[in-house]
Amino acid sequence: MRPSPPPVPHHKRTGRPRSADADRAILEATREALVELGFGGLTLGDVAARAGVAKTTLYRRWPGKNELVVDAVAALFEERLELPDLGSLRADIQGVVLRFAELLNMPETRTALMAVVAEATSDEPLRRRIRDAIVDRQKHLVLLGRMRAQERGELPPDDGTEDPGRDDMIFDVVAGSVVHRVMVSSEPVDEEWADRLALLLVAGIGGLHAA
Amino acid sequence: MRPSPPPVPHHKRTGRPRSADADRAILEATREALVELGFGGLTLGDVAARAGVAKTTLYRRWPGKNELVVDAVAALFEERLELPDLGSLRADIQGVVLRFAELLNMPETRTALMAVVAEATSDEPLRRRIRDAIVDRQKHLVLLGRMRAQERGELPPDDGTEDPGRDDMIFDVVAGSVVHRVMVSSEPVDEEWADRLALLLVAGIGGLHAA
DNA sequence: CCAGTTACGCTACGGCTCGTAGCGAAACCC
DNA sequence: GGGTTTCGCTACGAGCCGTAGCGTAACTGG
Numbered sequence: 513m514r515p516s517p518p519p520v521p522h523h524k525r526t527g528r529p530r531s532a533d534a535d536r537a538i539l540e541a542t543r544e545a546l547v548e549l550g551f552g553g554l555t556l557g558d559v560a561a562r563a564g565v566a567k568t569t570l571y572r573r574w575p576g577k578n579e580l581v582v583d584a585v586a587a588l589f590e591e592r593l594e595l596p597d598l599g600s601l602r603a604d605i606q607g608v609v610l611r612f613a614e615l616l617n618m619p620e621t622r623t624a625l626m627a628v629v630a631e632a633t634s635d636e637p638l639r640r641r642i643r644d645a646i647v648d649r650q651k652h653l654v655l656l657g658r659m660r661a662q663e664r665g666e667l668p669p670d671d672g673t674e675d676p677g678r679d680d681m682i683f684d685v686v687a688g689s690v691v692h693r694v695m696v697s698s699e700p701v702d703e704e705w706a707d708r709l710a711l712l713l714v715a716g717i718g719g720l721h722a723a
Numbered sequence: 724m725r726p727s728p729p730p731v732p733h734h735k736r737t738g739r740p741r742s743a744d745a746d747r748a749i750l751e752a753t754r755e756a757l758v759e760l761g762f763g764g765l766t767l768g769d770v771a772a773r774a775g776v777a778k779t780t781l782y783r784r785w786p787g788k789n790e791l792v793v794d795a796v797a798a799l800f801e802e803r804l805e806l807p808d809l810g811s812l813r814a815d816i817q818g819v820v821l822r823f824a825e826l827l828n829m830p831e832t833r834t835a836l837m838a839v840v841a842e843a844t845s846d847e848p849l850r851r852r853i854r855d856a857i858v859d860r861q862k863h864l865v866l867l868g869r870m871r872a873q874e875r876g877e878l879p880p881d882d883g884t885e886d887p888g889r890d891d892m893i894f895d896v897v898a899g900s901v902v903h904r905v906m907v908s909s910e911p912v913d914e915e916w917a918d919r920l921a922l923l924l925v926a927g928i929g930g931l932h933a934a
Numbered sequence: 935c936c937a938g939t940t941a942c943g944c945t946a947c948g949g950c951t952c953g954t955a956g957c958g959a960a961a962c963c964c
Numbered sequence: 965g966g967g968t969t970t971c972g973c974t975a976c977g978a979g980c981c982g983t984a985g986c987g988t989a990a991c992t993g994g
Contacts, residue, residue, distance in 0.1 A: 526964080526967080528962050529962065529969085529970080530969090550842070550844070551841060552841075555951060557950095558951095566971070571953065571954080576953090622844045623845060624841075625841075627837075627838060629837050629906055630836075630838035630906075631763055631834075633761070633837070633906065634761040677916070680910070681900075683908075684900050684904040684907075685896060685900040685923070688896075688898075688899035688907075689900060692895040692896075692898050695840055695841075695844065696853075696858060696895075697895055699891070705888070705892065708889075708892060708931065711931060711934055712930065715927045715929060716927030716930065719925065719927065720923055736991095737940070737993075738940025738991065738992075739940050739941040739990040739992095740990075740991065741942095742941080742942085767981080768981085776942090777942065777944065778981095779942080779944085779984090780942060780943075
């Protein structure tokens with residue numbers, strides 16, 4: 513599994529190499545255009561002009577707008593989303609919720625993420641691209657958070673009877689709640705809200721184990 | 724508050740009235756086109772042709788694609804989303820989750836909802852339209868569910884110290900989790916998953932009250 | 935019944951974006 | 965240097981957008 517930035521570089525080690533600078537400039541220009549124009553108003557011709565690159569160059573590397581935007585946004589998630597170790601499950605959840613909300617509040621991600629997910633409903637390759645570049649990284653954080661909580665004794669250790677879909681549900685609840693709060697309800701995710709969500713989840717997870 | 728179907732009918736009772744048949748035909752054609760082409764591929768010219776209506780007629784009633792799609796989808800939510808009374812909070816939540824997931828699995832809503840919400844991030848009037856036509860109706864269900872649970876004695880009655888944002892959070896968690904499960908994780912919301920989410924929430928809400 | 939008003943279908947248009955093709959020049963490997 | 969691939973540039977047909985103009989249809993008030 514190679515990292516995503518060079519999108520389709522199945523080189524054969526001959527000929528003129530693709531410019532890494534161009535890649536960076538294009539992705540940066542894409543984020544810039546997203547801020548100013550939104551997803552709907554973004555045109556590939558405009559992105560090429562901003563990046564100081566010919567439109568044809570852009571089409572040689574990305575199939576279309578959707579894929580380009582996914583890659584442009586994915587870099588932000590890679591850089592900024594991590595799980596802080598704050599000493600308790602509740603605090604860890606609060607922390608990651610706040611970081612995730614911060615990401616969603618950036619104008620280049622707000623409009624881009626939803627639009628791309630929407631397009632992906634009828635586009636399987638795009639769905640995989642989103643999964644690889646963004647979703648899987650987030651999902652990993654749930655696993656990490658649970659393992660930490662088990663080490664602390666906040667959650668019972670695995671005994672072999674766990675439902676493998678349990679972490680997946682927690683992931684959907686955490687990510688989905690934050691996205692919905694920010695994008696649909698258009699209300700802020702502050703420390704208080706994040707803490708209350710964390711409290712709800714900690715209590716709820718306890719209830720799942722008791723059942 | 725008039726119902727939404729006739730979009731901008733500030734009549735003055737004179738002249739030829741707008742055809743209600745045309746409204747229905749346009750909204751129906753929009754849903755049909757959404758299924759076949761998705762949001763991105765949908766064009767207003769195509770919708771007009773399907774509806775047997777001139778393109779200009781369509782533009783006289785809706786400002787653009789986004790608003791048209793919101794109205795086309797809103798009708799489905801009005802018809803099909805309700806809160807069944809199943810005897811317990813847990814069962815009620817499971818029931819509404821399943822109904823909501825069923826709606827999200829319809830091809831005309833899958834792609835349309837997310838795309839419209841994405842566009843709305845940089846379009847305040849569109850955001851209000853979505854709120855009025857879709858979100859507020861869902862939010863009301865949370866209130867109804869809580870009141871039923873209080874009557875049953877499953878939740879303590881209000882004592883005046885409630886946080887008014889509590890219902891809002893529950894709403895974001897329920898709707899967001901389902902949307903994320905269906906749209907991002909692309910995995911099914913079956914009875915088992917819905918029940919486990921309901922269990923998580925019931926336990927979590929109990930934890931909120933205890934704190 | 936007729937004049938006024940509004941909606942309708944139709945056609946046509948300029949403007950924009952798309953995605954591709956063709957060219958010569960540049961950069962890299964053997 | 966020869967082969968190969970990428971680059972920037974220009975140009976192009978195609979499609980959709982949103983609007984204007986026109987004659988006609990439907991409904992209302994006098």
